[in-house]
Amino acid sequence: MADAPIQILGAGLTGMSAARHLGGDYEIHERLGHAGGHAITTEHDGFRFDRTGHLLHLRDPEMRSWVQRLVGDDCVMVQRRSRIWSQGVYTRYPYQANTFGLPADIAYECLMGYFEALKNEASTPEPKTFEEFCFKFFGSGFSKHFMIPYNEKLWGIHPRDVTAEWCSRFVPRPKLEDVIAGAVGKNDRELGYNTSFLYPSLGIGALPAAMCKELTGSVRYRSAPKAVDWRKRELVFEDRRVPYQALISTAPLDLLAGLLVDPPAQLSAAAKRLRCNPLYYLDVGLDVPCGVDLHWVYVPEEKYPFYRVGCYSHFSPKMAPAGKANLYVELSSRQKPDMQKLVPEVTKALIEMQIIGRSEDLRFANLERIDHAYVVYDHDYVGAVAAIAPFLEQERIISAGRYGGWNYSSMEDALLFGRDAARKAREWKT
């Protein structure tokens, strides 16, 4: 059988969306034994786990109706219940619009800093770093007590080393009236891009499973090329070479660069400047229901070894056996933790946060790692990506998706990236 003219690397959401939008003439190579990429659900001891919270925020009408058709019959629509845990109290999200409930001196510092920032906003230069963004739009108090410490834990680097570019979509900027209402406990609406979300009742893995069923072309599992011969337009495997007219790669961009045979020196140099952090997190099973009625909690303070805890069984009760609960705990350190030391620390914190009542409630805590988790928008980011992407396109390689395109994006974006990659690849097919 002739090789398909369009070759796809990766059966994550981007790769499968590309395949679906191509309709045919493609072959997917997936290095693992299953589809889904980051959007998978696994089971342990009767508890179901995604790779931390994977919630569907669908804004594009075409993607929304596709996802609804794929998994809509067995999905729950959830209104977000998230909080911040700091200073020993829970306050509403987002922190910058909800000082009500914080100790008075902290709330005062946040509000005064905000008013000062607002007064000076027009005369403060456009922010270049995420730290400057926080100081300009939220002021010194909100920055000190939440924005800087939380984001340092999340990104694994200080916000001064992150550009301001990624944040406009994901960091809510409240209006003055929201800040005032939130200071006196009168906020009557949820803020931010993720106030409600869709969630498959058996976990996010239902989505790639349904996408897989729709595929008409071939998917080769445990198949990854050892090189990409871009001059000859061939994928190089141990035992054969596969020609392509267009290649859609959803492999992480730094890894794709490493596969290119004799790449231009500038491309290799740029690829070395790409930075992406791994993430360690815990899959936690509880023998009791979760003690707080929340979907997830942000934890900015440095004294805790994690920055966010979420509860799968609050997304959908089918994620845990009846009367029990399961959590994800996202760890701040990028180094592999010593579990003997970590688990008692996490247990103590969960008790303090009233998520569990006593240490015996924690049935298990399993350590997981995501190698590529957060692309870092550091000051090399724009230049490095700009030095790679045009060369690849000129050679009919579309590097797409969250890691292929090297960005901070959502599952819906992955579906859109796949669609766009398919359109471009089709144009190149001779």
Ligand SMILES: Cc1cc2nc3c(=O)[nH]c(=O)nc-3n(C[C@H](O)[C@H](O)[C@H](O)COP(=O)(O)OP(=O)(O)OC[C@H]3O[C@@H](n4cnc5c(N)ncnc54)[C@H](O)[C@@H]3O)c2cc1C
């Ligand atoms: C911690 C975390 C939380 C998230 N939470 C949310 C959320 O709540 N909501 C949301 O919308 N999004 C969320 N996301 C984002 C979401 O996971 C991604 O946007 C989406 O899954 C990316 O899909 P992708 O296909 O681009 O990449 P991937 O999922 O990485 O898929 C790429 C595929 O390519 C395969 N592959 C890699 N290299 C090769 C190779 N050389 N050859 C063949 N195959 C290869 C991989 O095995 C993988 O299957 C989150 C991401 C993370 C890391």
